[in-house]
Amino acid sequence: MTQPSIILSDVNARQSVFHRRAFLLGGGIAAGIAALGGRLGYLQLVENARYAKLSTSNQFNFRLVPPPRGLITDRNGAILATNRPNFRLLYARQKDQDPETVISTLAAYVPMDEARQQRILKDLGNAPRNTPVAIMEDITWEQFSAVSIRGTELPGVTADMGEVRVYPHGGAFAHVIGYVAKVNKEDITETGPNAESIMLHPGFRIGRQGLEKALDLELRGRPGAQKVEVDARGRQVRLAPGGDVPATPGKEVQLSLDMDLQLRGLELFGEESGAAVLMDCRSGDILAMVSAPSFDANRFVRGLSAAEYKALAEYDHKPLFNKALTATYPPGSTFKTLVAVAALEAGFSADMTINCPGHWNFGGRRWRCDAVHGATNMHDAIATSCDTYFYTISLKLGPDRIADTARRFGLGQAFDIGIPGQKKGLIPDTAYKRRAFPRDPVWHPGETPSFGIGQGYTLVTALQQCVAA
Template sequence: MSSEPQLFFTDVNERQALFLRRTVIFGGATLAGVGLLVGRLAQLQLFQAQQYATLSTRNQFNFRLVPPPRGLIKDRHGVTIAGNRPSFRVLVVRDETKDLDQTLDLLGRLLPDTLERRRTIIREVNAAPRFSPVPIKSDLTWEEFSKVNLHAADLPGVMADMNEARYYPHGGAYAHVVGYVAKVSDNDVKGMRERGEEIPSILYNPGYRIGRVGLEKALDEPLRGEAGGNRVEVDVRGRVVAEDMAGSKPAVQGSEVVLTLDNDVQQRALEVFGEEAGSIVVMDVRNGDILAMVSSPSFDPNLFVSGVPSRIYRALADYERRPLTDKALAGTFAPGSTFKPVVGLAAMKRGLDPTRRIVCNGSFYLGRRFACLGRHGALDLRGAIKASC
């Protein structure tokens, strides 16, 4: 009986000691945790505040490149040969959409034709620089443009805007001499690197176009202009909430180019050919100005601005009259009668009497037989050129 109180007292002491030990351990751990938390907060608030404020500002504002309007090309009388037109388009920003596949699914319900280009769209979006809008479809109708804007809240990272697209108001009349613009390809960038040229950042913009052939290519740099940029404020989900006008920079349009070509002469020269193949170059003999340079048959360069479908390009490339070939510069033709005055002038320089008459019997033998258009009889130099003898 006497041992029971002693055992009970000892058990209580052990429990109190155990409790005190645990209290000290947990209390010490708590104090250490609070100390670490206070130390970390002090480090963030006092010593690294400026650094994180800068990072926060960078996350809050994005700077987006704005392609400049391309310079105009006009004829000698100020008629616009290559200009720009307004175009509605829809774009996707990769860094502002959490699920690109889901976004494209929703967009496909509004614009069904984007489903056919889904793989190409995904490849272009993934290859684009950060926060760079990638055009998904251009030349939207007003109904399509309104539909996308109506559902913009349900499409994070998708926006619809209006830009300026290259436009050739005279269709195929200047397709060869002026050329057309197209997307920047990997080969374009590679070629610039090989030539040691500095690659402008605007060329990495997925919607940018450069001159591909003709004067658009030859005068590409002055026609490009100077890129601008919009500094926009975004929320935590990456959506644009405001534009910082003070931090934005307007784009500068490219230089205007005035040619010696005359639109009336150019159009008339194209009409003369009709469906026939060939070329015409009209020169002002007083000063050497080129008034017209036509290659026929031609093609519509507007097809190439947004990307010509492969079936249409193949039809143009396979057509026997070669509409894609600039016959005025790249075609090879027998000079025919136009070269005869040159031969006559050379003969007169060597002492030929232009009044001397030579009998034409229908052919002439010089190593082989050269046939004439008929039997012209006796002709002097003027008569021979007139009769094409």
């Protein structure tokens, strides 16, 4: 009779254990559900704004937009450098994609020879992945349309419209204004304005010469941004409405140059080589600065081929050389007026005469004059450019007095006109002779007569000659 009670006691014990375990398990599940619910509520209610922002950033991105470069005008407001719309092709190298195949396919729709294709592939190799590289600028509407409708055949290739720098007067202002060109690796720095991400944009250009280089930061402006929708790999899917940040155009720069005078100056030179500078002597404004022959700066913006650049560089008239600022020449007889000023300051009378029989004997040799001028005073010596007079007067003055006067008239120095690359030329004196010729540091008397007629060591620029005049 005791057996049933033993069985019931065992069953009750097992049920008690089961109930305790079920209660603990149920409590754990309830706690987990409560924690999960609390976390979900926290994420949805408290962190909603944060995760919404992260979600949006995964869906949308901002594409940098280069700012319009600042205009450059002449003294009367005539435009010397501006911008115009430009259809172009861009290609962003992507993962698991053969760029050679894409470029080869693209060449069927736009003209690209083998050399150009290799150059593009080299640019792609140097650019970060997903960073677009400019394949071609100034494409036609037909080419633009042909590429746009074949997007599936050309993954990573986009045809869009940007702006390109244009110089309406071609080469007339090329040496003064300079030109812009693509950014090189050497242009990018770790800090400062050249560290900005806009430098990597295929449509961005940097000043290379002249005022475009000297005033590059003012002319750049500030980049904007265009909101685009992207896929999981960061590739652009379509433009997103709203949210664009407008770019700030660069500063407009007005020059003292006169467009009509500049064009007329270049016209007068024709095919000849030389330089001319015209200045308003009342204000010091430079009205014209011509270097001939010149070159078309627009060709540099588009990009020159190696053959085109070689032809310009090897042309004997040196069109790439700014002869107004960087070429130095012996001033010749124009220097005689400064020798006359030095003589007057030294106390020589303008009425003092020197006989010119057509030559001058000194140092055991005969120095020739271009004519027989007879008894010549300072006024007549300047009017007839008498070498004999200035041979004699310069020997009496000595090189240091002449050099001091020449420097006070602007020779032998550079001027702050905003254009880099000026040469100072050379106005020699006895100190120069000691520095430049340590084996023969003495200024010999026979070196002075040549100095007195603007020859010998003397070298000046066209700008210095204009300032002196």
